[in-house]
Amino acid sequence: MHIVVESSSSGVTLTTLDDTGAFVGESVVSESDFSAEVARREASRPRWVWSDTEHWYPRLLEAGVRVERCVDLRLCRAILRNSPLTQSTDVAAAPPDAWDEPPADAASPAVGATLFDLEPARPGDQLDPLREFLRQRAAAPPALALLLSAESAGALVAAEIKHTGLPWRAEVHDELLTRMLGPRPRVGERPGRMEALARDIRAALDAPELNPDSAGTLLRALQRAGLRVESTSKWELQRVEHPVITPLLEYKSLARLYSANGWHWLDTNVRDGRFHPDYVPGGVVTGRWASRGGGGALQLPKQVRGAVLADPGHVLVVADASQLEPRILAAMARDRAMVEAGAQGDLYAGIVASGAVATREQAKLAMLGAMYGATQGESGRLIPALARAYPGAIRLVEGAARVGERGERVSTLLGRGSPLPGEDWHELQSLASAEGASTALQERARAAARSWGRFTRNFVVQGTAAEWALCWMATLRQKLHALGGAPQLAFFLHDEVVVHTPSELADVTADAIREAAVEAGRLLFGELPIRFPLTVATVQSYADAK
DNA sequence: GACGGCTCCAAA
DNA sequence: AACTTTTGGAGCCGTC
Numbered sequence: 278m279h280i281v282v283e284s285s286s287s288g289v290t291l292t293t294l295d296d297t298g299a300f301v302g303e304s305v306v307s308e309s310d311f312s313a314e315v316a317r318r319e320a321s322r323p324r325w326v327w328s329d330t331e332h333w334y335p336r337l338l339e340a341g342v343r344v345e346r347c348v349d350l351r352l353c354r355a356i357l358r359n360s361p362l363t364q365s366t367d368v369a370a371a372p373p374d375a376w377d378e379p380p381a382d383a384a385s386p387a388v389g390a391t392l393f394d395l396e397p398a399r400p401g402d403q404l405d406p407l408r409e410f411l412r413q414r415a416a417a418p419p420a421l422a423l424l425l426s427a428e429s430a431g432a433l434v435a436a437e438i439k440h441t442g443l444p445w446r447a448e449v450h451d452e453l454l455t456r457m458l459g460p461r462p463r464v465g466e467r468p469g470r471m472e473a474l475a476r477d478i479r480a481a482l483d484a485p486e487l488n489p490d491s492a493g494t495l496l497r498a499l500q501r502a503g504l505r506v507e508s509t510s511k512w513e514l515q516r517v518e519h520p521v522i523t524p525l526l527e528y529k530s531l532a533r534l535y536s537a538n539g540w541h542w543l544d545t546n547v548r549d550g551r552f553h554p555d556y557v558p559g560g561v562v563t564g565r566w567a568s569r570g571g572g573g574a575l576q577l578p579k580q581v582r583g584a585v586l587a588d589p590g591h592v593l594v595v596a597d598a599s600q601l602e603p604r605i606l607a608a609m610a611r612d613r614a615m616v617e618a619g620a621q622g623d624l625y626a627g628i629v630a631s632g633a634v635a636t637r638e639q640a641k642l643a644m645l646g647a648m649y650g651a652t653q654g655e656s657g658r659l660i661p662a663l664a665r666a667y668p669g670a671i672r673l674v675e676g677a678a679r680v681g682e683r684g685e686r687v688s689t690l691l692g693r694g695s696p697l698p699g700e701d702w703h704e705l706q707s708l709a710s711a712e713g714a715s716t717a718l719q720e721r722a723r724a725a726a727r728s729w730g731r732f733t734r735n736f737v738v739q740g741t742a743a744e745w746a747l748c749w750m751a752t753l754r755q756k757l758h759a760l761g762g763a764p765q766l767a768f769f770l771h772d773e774v775v776v777h778t779p780s781e782l783a784d785v786t787a788d789a790i791r792e793a794a795v796e797a798g799r800l801l802f803g804e805l806p807i808r809f810p811l812t813v814a815t816v817q818s819y820a821d822a823k
Numbered sequence: 824g825a826c827g828g829c830t831c832c833a834a835a
Numbered sequence: 836a837a838c839t840t841t842t843g844g845a846g847c848c849g850t851c
């Protein structure tokens with residue numbers, strides 16, 4: 278059974294459909310009765326159909342109402358418009374409309390709003406979810422069903438994590454900052470430790486007025502002092518010897534900490550002992566989640582993870598999928614040799630044991646190079662050896678690269694399609710292939726084609742890994758609920774989850790995480806004997822997880 | 824003062 | 836260590 282949720286002038290309209298999509302009944306509830314009504318009807322385990330999980334679900338969570346299943350029409354729409362499996366349908370062919378716009382209420386509410394921001398027209402008001410749902414049902418082939426339900430389940434998980442939040446001890450974070458930077462400075466001033474390092478830098482470069490935050494002036498000062506560098510990036514500075522290097526690298530590290538995760542971050546992102554990650558499911562073309570706002574949920578640096586501490590009587594169960602992307606590649610390609618290399622635990626060690634390359638480091642470099650499309654350096658040189666040992670896996674990524682170089686679409690295992698290159702790209706290709714095109718133009722076009730090929734090459738692996746992660750989380754979410762709801766998903770990071778749980782449930786929580794990973798492998802790859810081993814740590818502090 | 828481009832860095 | 840993928844944000848700086 279499905280219940281389609283829609284705003285109306287008198288409240289919220291709930292339209293019930295049976296499993297064939299036929300109309301069963303309709304009712305209208307006031308906004309204030311909405312969450313109670315959802316709670317009541319959740320007992321019959323419907324699939325809630327709504328425009329945006331992000332729009333509808335937070336108010337339910339506020340009211341203490343969890344739903345088991347939903348259809349997020351906007352996310353499913355995006356998949357249907359891009360999947361190679363639906364290109365002939367009217368969903369894919371329809372001109373862009375309000376469903377293709379970002380949700381009206383997604384941005385941080387009313388920050389910077391002024392008197393002049395009169396009630397904007399909300400795209401959401403023009404949406405007809407019932408009509409859209411029926412259209413999507415008609416368009417979606419069975420082969421896309423798993424991806425569509427995983428995507429919607431992911432949206433529920435994202436909203437729940439945002440609601441619950443990751444335990445974050447502000448006073449621990451403050452102590453950590455004070456220890457590294459010195460006391461919190463007044464507005465407009467640098468922390469003491471950074472100011473001292475800035476003085477050292479100016480002295481070492483004999484540049485008394487230098488602002489080390491200005492990359493341009495810093496580069497000129499470095500070159501004037503005789504350093505042979507082309508940029509001020511960390512990796513280039515590290516290979517140069519000069520008295521300025523040590524204070525400069527420390528300055529850059531502290532400046533990053535201060536501006537990205539300093540006291541200002543703490544003030545704006547931690548409330549009531551929780552950090553509330555603002556995820557955007559489907560926000561990356563590959564299907565990975567993105568994050569929104571200054572919270573930086575997907576780039577929480579290791580430097581500050583010490584402030585993530587379980588509540589009294591609780592622990593954090595932290596699990597990450599080891600070498601996820603190469604294993605995904607092995608399984609997608611049905612490359613028995615590579616699957617076998619990972620069967621004992623460490624895939625890279627398995628590759629070395631097979632004799633393909635000499636060292637674990639080389640195995641890792643070669644694998645990453647194959648998935649990213651490296652052509653140069655040690656990584657590029659190692660790929661032929663990898664191709665001899667694992668022709669199936671390498672054929673898959675090379676094939677995806679060729680498709681992209683032709684400007685065509687590739688697909689993940691579950692059917693998420695890659696975007697097509699833009700007009701500029703096509704124009705460059707046709708200009709370069711025209712009679713009398715300059716060699717410079719031809720080279721630019723080839724570079725653009727190769728670049729798009731690297732993107733599609735990586736898309737199939739990164740995107741399928743994201744699908745595995747969605748299935749993992751969707752399954753885990755159900756298992757944690759079955760444990761009574763006390764263990765809660767508190768964080769997600771591409772191939773890693775953090776569950777905050779009462780200490781006495783730590784072991785069953787860890788089991789649930791492992792079982793969910795097995796189930797995710799089965800959902801994607803059936804009975805193929807591919808393992809996705811996890812590293813699981815039960816800790817007080819996130820900093821101790823790895 | 825707003826805005827876009829640029830550089831740099833964090834995560835996977 | 837980068838090379839090679841996907842992201843988001845801060846700060847600087849020139850342009851309007």
